[in-house]
Every structure is written in C-alpha cells, then in structure tokens.
Amino acid sequence: MSFDATSRGGAGGGIGVGRPVRRACTDLRSADEAVSALRTELGPGPFSAVFIFASDDRDRLDLAAALRGAFGDAPVLGATSAGEVGPDGLVSGALTALALPRESFRVSWRLIEGADRIRRADGEALARAMMGDLTARGGSAAFGLMLSDADAAREEALAFAFGGVDPDMPFAGGAFGTAEGGGGFVLADGRFTPKAAAAVYVAGPVEASMLRLEHLEPTETRMVITACDNDHRRVTELNGEAAAGEYARLCGLNPEALGAAALADHPLLAAEGGALHGRTLRRVDCDGALIFAAAVEEGMILRLARVGDPAAQLEQRLSALRGPAKPEALIAFDDLARRRAAETAQSAARVGELLSQAGAVGASTWGQQSNRMHCSGAFVGLSLRRVGLQASA
Amino acid sequence: MTAIVDSLLRPGDDAARQSEKLRRIAAALVRRAEAAAAAVEREKEPRPTLEETESPYALFVVAAAGTRAPAGEPPASDASEEARDVIDALPLGVCIFDKTGRLAFWNRKAETISSGAETALAIGLTLVDFAAGFGRLRPEDRDSLRRLAAWSGGEPPRPSLAVELRARNGPTVDMRAQDMPHGGILLCLDDVSAERDALRALDEINDRLEDKVSERTEALAAARDAAEAANVAKSRFLAAAGHDLLQPLNAARLFLGALDDTALDTEQHRLVERLGSSLQSVDSLLTAILDISRLEKDEEPPTFARIDLAELFEGLRREFELQARAKGLELRVAPTRRFVMSEPTLLRRVLQNLLANAVRYTPSGRVVIGARRRKGAVAIEVRDTGPGIAADYHEAVFEEFRRLDPAEALGPLSGFETGPGMGLGLAIVRRACQRLGHGLDLESEAGRGACFRIVTPCADEEDQPKPRRAEPSQIDLEEMVVLVVHPSVRARAAVVEKLERWGACPMEAGDLIEAVGAAADLGAAPDMILTASSLPDGATGLDAVRTLRAYFGPAPAALLVERTDADDALGRAAEAEDVDLLPMDDVDGRLRAALAVAHEVRG
Numbered sequence: 001m002s003f004d005a006t007s008r009g010g011a012g013g014g015i016g017v018g019r020p021v022r023r024a025c026t027d028l029r030s031a032d033e034a035v036s037a038l039r040t041e042l043g044p045g046p047f048s049a050v051f052i053f054a055s056d057d058r059d060r061l062d063l064a065a066a067l068r069g070a071f072g073d074a075p076v077l078g079a080t081s082a083g084e085v086g087p088d089g090l091v092s093g094a095l096t097a098l099a100l101p102r103e104s105f106r107v108s109w110r111l112i113e114g115a116d117r118i119r120r121a122d123g124e125a126l127a128r129a130m131m132g133d134l135t136a137r138g139g140s141a142a143f144g145l146m147l148s149d150a151d152a153a154r155e156e157a158l159a160f161a162f163g164g165v166d167p168d169m170p171f172a173g174g175a176f177g178t179a180e181g182g183g184g185f186v187l188a189d190g191r192f193t194p195k196a197a198a199a200v201y202v203a204g205p206v207e208a209s210m211l212r213l214e215h216l217e218p219t220e221t222r223m224v225i226t227a228c229d230n231d232h233r234r235v236t237e238l239n240g241e242a243a244a245g246e247y248a249r250l251c252g253l254n255p256e257a258l259g260a261a262a263l264a265d266h267p268l269l270a271a272e273g274g275a276l277h278g279r280t281l282r283r284v285d286c287d288g289a290l291i292f293a294a295a296v297e298e299g300m301i302l303r304l305a306r307v308g309d310p311a312a313q314l315e316q317r318l319s320a321l322r323g324p325a326k327p328e329a330l331i332a333f334d335d336l337a338r339r340r341a342a343e344t345a346q347s348a349a350r351v352g353e354l355l356s357q358a359g360a361v362g363a364s365t366w367g368q369q370s371n372r373m374h375c376s377g378a379f380v381g382l383s384l385r386r387v388g389l390q391a392s393a
Numbered sequence: 394m395t396a397i398v399d400s401l402l403r404p405g406d407d408a409a410r411q412s413e414k415l416r417r418i419a420a421a422l423v424r425r426a427e428a429a430a431a432a433v434e435r436e437k438e439p440r441p442t443l444e445e446t447e448s449p450y451a452l453f454v455v456a457a458a459g460t461r462a463p464a465g466e467p468p469a470s471d472a473s474e475e476a477r478d479v480i481d482a483l484p485l486g487v488c489i490f491d492k493t494g495r496l497a498f499w500n501r502k503a504e505t506i507s508s509g510a511e512t513a514l515a516i517g518l519t520l521v522d523f524a525a526g527f528g529r530l531r532p533e534d535r536d537s538l539r540r541l542a543a544w545s546g547g548e549p550p551r552p553s554l555a556v557e558l559r560a561r562n563g564p565t566v567d568m569r570a571q572d573m574p575h576g577g578i579l580l581c582l583d584d585v586s587a588e589r590d591a592l593r594a595l596d597e598i599n600d601r602l603e604d605k606v607s608e609r610t611e612a613l614a615a616a617r618d619a620a621e622a623a624n625v626a627k628s629r630f631l632a633a634a635g636h637d638l639l640q641p642l643n644a645a646r647l648f649l650g651a652l653d654d655t656a657l658d659t660e661q662h663r664l665v666e667r668l669g670s671s672l673q674s675v676d677s678l679l680t681a682i683l684d685i686s687r688l689e690k691d692e693e694p695p696t697f698a699r700i701d702l703a704e705l706f707e708g709l710r711r712e713f714e715l716q717a718r719a720k721g722l723e724l725r726v727a728p729t730r731r732f733v734m735s736e737p738t739l740l741r742r743v744l745q746n747l748l749a750n751a752v753r754y755t756p757s758g759r760v761v762i763g764a765r766r767r768k769g770a771v772a773i774e775v776r777d778t779g780p781g782i783a784a785d786y787h788e789a790v791f792e793e794f795r796r797l798d799p800a801e802a803l804g805p806l807s808g809f810e811t812g813p814g815m816g817l818g819l820a821i822v823r824r825a826c827q828r829l830g831h832g833l834d835l836e837s838e839a840g841r842g843a844c845f846r847i848v849t850p851c852a853d854e855e856d857q858p859k860p861r862r863a864e865p866s867q868i869d870l871e872e873m874v875v876l877v878v879h880p881s882v883r884a885r886a887a888v889v890e891k892l893e894r895w896g897a898c899p900m901e902a903g904d905l906i907e908a909v910g911a912a913a914d915l916g917a918a919p920d921m922i923l924t925a926s927s928l929p930d931g932a933t934g935l936d937a938v939r940t941l942r943a944y945f946g947p948a949p950a951a952l953l954v955e956r957t958d959a960d961d962a963l964g965r966a967a968e969a970e971d972v973d974l975l976p977m978d979d980v981d982g983r984l985r986a987a988l989a990v991a992h993e994v995r996g
Contacts, residue, residue: 220396220397220400221396221400222397222400222401222479223400223401224401224418224421224422224479225421226417226418226420226421227421237417239400239401239402239414239418240413240414240415240417240418241403241414249403250400271474271475297425297428298421298424298425299421299422299423299424299425299426299428299476300425301422301475301476301479304400
C-alpha cells in the first residue's frame with residue numbers, strides 16, 4: 001500500500017529519498033483535462049522522463065498537443081494501448097503514466113522511425129551510442145525499455161540489439177496494437193508515429209529485476225509451419241494445408257469461428273532457446289493466413305497450448321518478489337491474449353488487484369521483450385527496487 | 394510418437410495427399426535445421442575442422458541427437474530436439490545428404506524401408522550408392538538408377554527428382570530428391586507397395602479383360618469374313634449360273650417358236666403354248682435372280698441423276714395400263730411436279746416391281762402411284778386396294794423366295810392369284826433401295842390394301858420451272874391429298890382447280906358413298922376433307938366427315954358453306970366436331986389458311 005501512497009501522494013510529496021518513481025492514472029476523456037489530472041497526480045517535476053500509455057480510442061492529435069510542454073523539457077515517451085495497467089488495476093480507455101524524477105534518474109532515448117526496416121547491426125550501433133551517451137553523463141544503465149508498434153514486426157532484432165548491448169542489464173519491452181490485432185503508435189518527440197519504436201536506457205538508484213510469466217501448458221498437438229512470410233509473421237501453410245483451416249481443425253473449431261476470443265482460447269507455443277515460448281496469434285487475415293505476434297519461420301514446430309489461470313501464478317510470483325524490501329514500481333507489459341484468458345477465467349479483477357498492489361504501470365501488448373528475447377503470450381515486468389545510493393540533482 | 398503424426402495428418406486424406414504433405418513437412422523441418430546449422434557454422438571462429446563437424450547436417454544431427462556435442466557447441470536445444478522427434482515420427486523415410494553428397498542423417502522410417510529392401514544405411518553413403526543397394530531386376534529400375542545418377546551429377550539447384558525403385562522381394566519405394574538451400578540434399582522415401590500392388594492387380598484384370606475382348610473380336614471378325622466370302626461366292630455363282638442358264642433357255646424358246654411354226658394339231662399346239670408359258674416363267678425367275686446377284690455384287694456406288702417423276706410415272710402408266718385394264722383395275726397416276734435424285738434404271742426397276750406386285754395381287758379396285766413432299770425428301774407411293782398384308786408379315790415379304798401363306802398373311806383372297814417371281818420382286822426392291830440409300834416402308838393391314846413408300850432425296854428445285862400460281866404464296870401444299878365432297882360438279886371443279894394450282898393433289902366425290910370409296914382407294918384418310926354442308930340422300934357434310942374419320946382415322950376437315958347457311962347452329966355443331974367453316978365466296982384466303990394448318994398437322 002505504501003506504493004500507492006507514493007504515487008498518489010505526488011502533489012504533496014517531497015522530492016528525494018525513498019520516492020524515486022511516480023505513477024498516475026486517469027480516465028478523463030478530454031485530452032487537456034486528462035493531462036492536467038496526470039500532472040496533478042504525478043506532482044511537480046522536474047522529471048528526466050515521463051512514460052504514458054494512452055488507450056487507442058483517443059484522439060492522438062489532441063493528446064499530443066496537450067502533452068506538449070506539460071512536463072517541462074522532460075521527454076514524454078509512450079504508446080497507444082488496448083488496455084492499460086495502473087494504480088486502479090486492469091483498466092480500459094485510460095491514460096496511465098510513470099514519471100522518473102530528475103534528481104535521481106538519467107535517461108537516454110531514441111525514436112526509431114521505420115522500425116520495420118531496421119537491421120540488427122544498425123540497432124546495435126545505435127544502442128552502443130546511447131550507452132556511450134549515458135556513460136558520458138556519469139550514469140550506467142540500470143534497465144532498458146523498448147516500446148514499439150506491433151506492425152513493425154521487428155521486436156526480435158530490436159530486443160537482440162538493444163537488450164543485448166549489456167548482457168547484465170534487465171531489458172523489457174512491449175509491442176503495441178489494437179485488440180483486434182492491428183498496429184499501434186509510438187509516442188515520442190511530441191507525436192504519435194506508426195511503424196516506430198522508442199528505445200530507452202535509464203540510469204538511477206534502482207535495482208531492476210525481470211519478472212517473466214507464462215500461463216500456457218503444452219499439449220501433444222503439433223503443427224509444422226510449411227510456408228510463411230517471415231517479415232510479416234504471416235503463416236500461410238501449416239502441415240502442408242492452408243494455415244487457418246489446419247489450425248481450426250486442430251483446435252476443433254470451424255474456420256469461420258476464428259475470432260479474437262477463439263485465438264486467445266487456443267494459444268500456441270514454440271520451442272526456442274531451450275524452452276517453449278508463447279506464439280500469440282494476433283488475427284486471421286482475409287486470405288486465411290495467420291498473423292503472429294512473434295517471429296515465425298518455415299520448419300518451426302508449434303504446439304497447441306492449454307490456457308492456465310494467469311491470476312494464481314501471478315500471485316505466487318509477486319509474493320516471492322516482495323521479500324524484505326518491497327519494490328517501488330513494476331513496469332508491466334501484459335499480453336493481450338493473457339488478459340483475455342484472465343477475463344475468460346473471470347480472474348481479471350484479481351490480476352488487476354495483484355498488479356496494483358505491486359505498483360504496476362504499463363499496458364496490454366502483442367508480444368513482449370525480456371532481455372534479448374521477444375516472445376508473445378507472456379507477462380513481462382521490470383520490478384524496480386531502491387538501492388541506497390542517492391544521485392545528485 | 395503416434396500422437397505427433399496424428400496431429401500432423403488429416404484422417405480423410407488419401408495416400409498420395411498424405412505423402413505429399415509429409416514431404417512438405419519434412420522439407421520444412423530440414424530446411425530450418427539446415428539454416429540453424431549453417432548459422433552456427435558461420436559464427437564459429439575459427440572455421441570448424443572436418444573432425445568437429447563434417448557438414449551442417451552432421452552438426453544438426455549431432456546437436457539434435459544430443460549424444461555427442463562437439464567441443465564448444467551449445468547443448469542440444471529443445472527446438473532441434475523436437476524437430477528430431479517429429480522427423481523420427483514421420484511415416485515417411487527421410488535421409489539427409491550433406492553438401493559433399495554424403496549421407497549424414499536418416500530417420501526411423503528410412504531405416505525400416507531400407508532394411509525391407511535389404512540395403513544398409515551408413516554415414517557417408519552417396520545417393521547413388523544408397524539407391525544402387527535396391528533391386529536391380531526390372532528394366533525400369535535400371536532406368537530409375539540412371540536418372541538418379543544423372544541428377545546427382547547435376548549442378549544445384551536442380552528441379553526435384555522423383556523415381557521409383559522396387560527392391561527384390563521387398564517394398565516398392567517412391568524416392569524424391571530435392572536440393573536444400575544450403576547445399577544439401579533431402580531424400581524422401583515412401584513405401585508405396587500397397588498402392589502399387591493394388592494398381593498391378595487392377596492392370597492384370599484389365600489385361601485379361603482386354604485379351605478376352607480382342608479374342609472375341611477376332612472370332613467375330615473371322616465369322617463375318619467367312620459369311621461375306623460365302624455371300625460373294627453365292628452371288629458370283631448365281632451371276633454365272635444365270636447367264637449360262639439363260640442361253641440354253643433362249644435357245645429352247647427359239648426352238649419352241651420353230652416348233653410352233655410346223656404343222657401341229659390342236660392338242661400339240663396347246664402343249665407348245667403351255668411349254669412357252671413355262672419357259673417364260675423360268676425366264677423371268679432367272680432375270681430376277683440375276684438382278685439380285687448384280688445388286689449384291691456391285692461395289693461401285695450408283696450414279697444419281699435428276700429424275701422427272703411425272704415423266705417416269707407416265708412411262709410406268711403406259712407399261713402397266715393394259716395389264717391393269719385386263720384385270721378390271723383402275724391404274725391412276727397422281728399428277729406431280731417433283732424431281733428426285735436417284736439412279737434412273739434402278740428406281741424404275743423398283744417401281745416396276747411394286748406396280749407389278751400391286752397389279753398382280755389386287756383383285757379389284759385401284760392401283761395408284763404418286764409422290765408427296767416430305768421434309769426435304771420426296772416419298773413415292775404405290776397404293777393398292779388389294780388384300781393387304783398383316784403387320785406380322787411386313788418384314789417377311791421382303792425376304793428372298795419367301796412365299797407367304799396366303800391364308801395367314803393376306804386378307805380376303807378373292808381373285809388372289811400366284812405367279813412366277815412372287816418371292817423375288819420385293820427382295821429386289823429392298824436390295825435396290827439399300828443400294829440407293831432410299832428409305833423403304835410398307836403401310837398395310839389385312840383387308841385394307843397396301844402402300845409401299847420409297848423415300849428419295851428431293852432434287853434441287855432451283856432449275857425447275859416454277860408452277861404458275863394464282864397468287865403469291867408462302868406455303869407449298871406439296872401434293873397434299875385433299876378430298877373434295879360436293880354434289881355440284883361446278884363447285885367441285887372450281888375448288889379442285891384452285892387446289893391443283895396450289896400444288897395439292899385433289900380427289901373428288903359427289904356424295905357420301907363416293908367419298909368413302911375415294912378414301913378406300915387411297916387406303917388412308919386424306920390429308921384434308923373439304924365438304925359441302927349438305928349432301929345428297931339427306932346426308933350432311935358433318936356426316937361425311939364423321940364417317941370418313943371413323944373409317945380412316947383423324948383428318949382435318951372443313952365445311953364449304955354459302956353465306957346463307959352460315960348460321961350459328963351449324964357453326965357450333967361444326968366446332969364441336971373440330972370442323973372449320975369456309976364461306977365459298979371467300980374461299981381463297983381461308984382455304985389456304987386451313988390447308989396450311991392441315992399441312993402443319995401432316996408434318
């Protein structure tokens with residue numbers, strides 16, 4: 001509960017020791033009023049960065065205009081989301097925000113436009129430059145973040161480049177898009193940009209630890225990708241048959257019935273790096289191709305998974321996290337399919353409550369990055385815990 | 394293991410579709426493994442030595458098997474472990490040759506198929522070595538090996554290769570080889586023994602059936618040839634014998650003539666006359682036989698010419714008139730303007746035979762010859778009022794030397810007389826019609842006379858003189874037989890004149906009795922009945938129509954009425970019997986229309 005007090009008490013709270021991170025949430029529809037409410041809740045700056053996740057049913061131009069100059073010269077970074085995580089738990093149609101006070105944090109960030117065309121080598125060069133920039137200002141990265149448009153479909157390369165620049169640094173990210181499987185917009189530089197990504201490295205007096213949860217249990221039902229378009233993560237053929245029809249057959253469904261709920265109820269797993277990882281289906285294309293939220297390639301073996309209850313597992317892992325010193329904030333990227341599964345299992349409220357207690361700010365995403373890896377169907381969180389150091393202002 | 398395959402294949406797929414899908418799945422898995430192995434190899438610094446990894450496939454295989462991880466390699470990942478499990482579970486033999494062409498990996502099914510074919514799989518075998526271990530018996534197998542060797546010798550990328558090998562006492566194996574992107578070869582082995590056995594069994598059944606069919610065909614052909622040969626021989630014999638017989642016969646008749654000139658007594662003279670008549674019979678019989686054999690023997694197609702039927706009929710009338718008159722018969726020729734295409738001598742011969750038959754077997758009444766237009770052709774009819782022929786014998790009368798039992802086949806036998814050639818006249822008619830390609834049919838029943846009909850092609854009418862017509866007309870009445878019943882000769886003549894001008898073929902009758910007689914002469918219902926509304930002896934026109942229809946079958950009919958008797962009662966009565974009313978003073982248009990309708994009905 002102390003985290004709630006921290007973030008909510010922003011207006012009166014003093015700057016300094018023990019209060020490094022602030023968070024806020026509003027469901028006001030007017031852009032000006034919503035931004036004003038966020039400012040009040042986050043408290044006076046100055047901030048080294050403000051992160052905002054805005055529901056994708058809002059007017060992006062109005063919102064971008066309202067945000068301009070709202071937090072002084074602090075960069076405002078974020079994305080459009082289909083479901084937000086904040087102090088009130090799992091919400092929809094809201095704005096959630098997280099602010100890093102300038103006296104404690106240094107931030108190095110870049111907006112990557114045309115992220116759908118980025119090559120790994122370019123990403124790695126950019127990541128090294130950003131790290132150098134941070135070091136030059138006397139900091140070393142405590143953690144990294146990546147916010148990207150799911151339609152850019154380059155999360156693997158981005159995670160590999162930006163998450164891999166320092167193997168010891170926790171790195172988390174999310175790919176944003178609509179609940180129907182469409183793409184999202186990345187907020188940076190005062191505007192919302194499609195097919196973009198924002199990379200951020202943060203130095204500060206926190207110890208970040210990765211929290212990665214999967215709620216899928218493999219079955220023996222397998223399918224082999226026999227034809228696909230890697231660049232667009234489109235699988236056109238499974239087991240030598242048209243993809244949607246074969247997937248529907250193995251799920252015991254009518255191909256006509258492959259809507260968002262059916263896709264969430266029948267998730268897939270792929271073996272990768274010594275373990276099985278989620279391969280969330282974003283949507284079925286009109287030509288019967290399956291659009292995935294993570295990389296696919298010919299010859300990949302997919303397994304049909306059973307959906308577990310996300311709440312029980314989350315509770316167990318979060319209580320383990322608390323330990324002697326409680327984390328101050330949890331930056332959360334929760335898979336859209338996972339949120340649907342929680343809704344189906346009627347445990348969404350419980351999940352929201354657990355996340356709220358853990359100080360979570362974040363959003364529902366199509367695929368998540370954890371360190372060098374991108375997968376989908378998971379919950380990825382960065383838990384921030386205060387260390388004794390106090391950065392100078 | 395089975396669970397893996399269960400989800401990969403659809404239960405409803407046929408064997409060929411299953412194999413195709415398995416090959417695609419295997420190729421996808423192998424391509425991915427190869428790419429992964431190639432990536433590992435690329436990143437190794439320095440390059441791996443041959444001892445470490447002979448090829449990307451060896452790397453993949455080793456990593457996948459997880460048994461012998463080369464120094465410095467990451468342990469087998471779950472991904473390749475799972476890929477190996479799936480490949481191992483496939484009911485399709487999978488062999489991978491590395492880019493040096495050496496066998497590096499195979500799955501369980503490949504092992505099963507190879508041991509069935511009594512050939513061994515070993516690391517380092519080439520594709521050709523491996524295939525050569527299979528059966529060498531059949532010529533098509535040697536061809537398969539040659540194709541495989543040629544393919545192996547080719548430069549990648551090659552189009553994928555499909556060959557079939559049948560091991561001695563072992564399985565029939567469908568082998569497909571294809572290049573992999575990183576230089577290796579994927580070989581898929583499919584045991585198709587069951588399918589091939591089924592096909593072979595089917596082929597054998599087919600072969601046996603074909604043998605039987607061709608045996609039977611040969612037997613039939615031989616029988617047909619023998620029959621034809623016998624027929625030709627018979628015809629030749631008849632032709633030769635006929636000629637040889639005619640000469641002594643002619644000599645005999647000459648001698649008989651000479652004998653008749655000598656002084657003979659009455660008795661002797663009578664005997665000579667009888668002898669002459671007998672010789673005459675033999676002569677006509679022989680002539681008929683010769684005609685038949687000539688028709689059979691001739692292989693040249695007949696030469697058709699345009700024949701004016703009016704001319705032909707006139708000649709026939711002169712020829713048979715005396716004969717008919719001698720028997721008290723009326724010989725009628727219906728006027729015609731038709732021209733037909735036929736062979737003049739043969740057609741004349743056909744009609745001669747038909748008329749001779751009709752005159753011979755008709756004891757009293759009429760013999761009529763005429764022509765009718767019929768759908769682009771012309772039907773020449775010879776009708777008689779003779780005893781008729783029962784339907785059962787319509788076929789038999791055309792057979793050679795077939796003498797009908799008169800009691801059975803023919804109707805009332807009054808005046809029936811037999812004569813020489815009776816069994817041959819109609820046989821000649823049929824053969825001639827066959828040879829000319831003319832249709833021939835017989836319409837008759839016992840006691841109702843007979844009508845023989847020859848259907849000949851109509852000759853081009855462009856060069857025919859157009860008959861002069863009273864008015865331009867769209868329809869040609871084409872020898873429609875129209876029976877005109879009217880007590881007034883003048884009225885009758887007026888109508889008949891019109892009908893003749895229009896090309897119809899009118900018959901006249903003054904009263905009901907004459908009308909029935911005329912129709913009886915015709916042996917059928919006329920194509921149309923035109924009758925006055927009242928007839929002599931208290932009969933009405935409707936009575937005449939009813940009677941004619943009752944005796945001779947349905948026929949279109951019309952009442953010729955004066956305006957004065959065109960009352961409603963008559964109109965209703967006529968309508969009730971499907972009879973038209975035609976006012977005499979407006980007869981032209983209405984009559985033509987009525988005739989046109991009747992013409993349509995006749996078809």
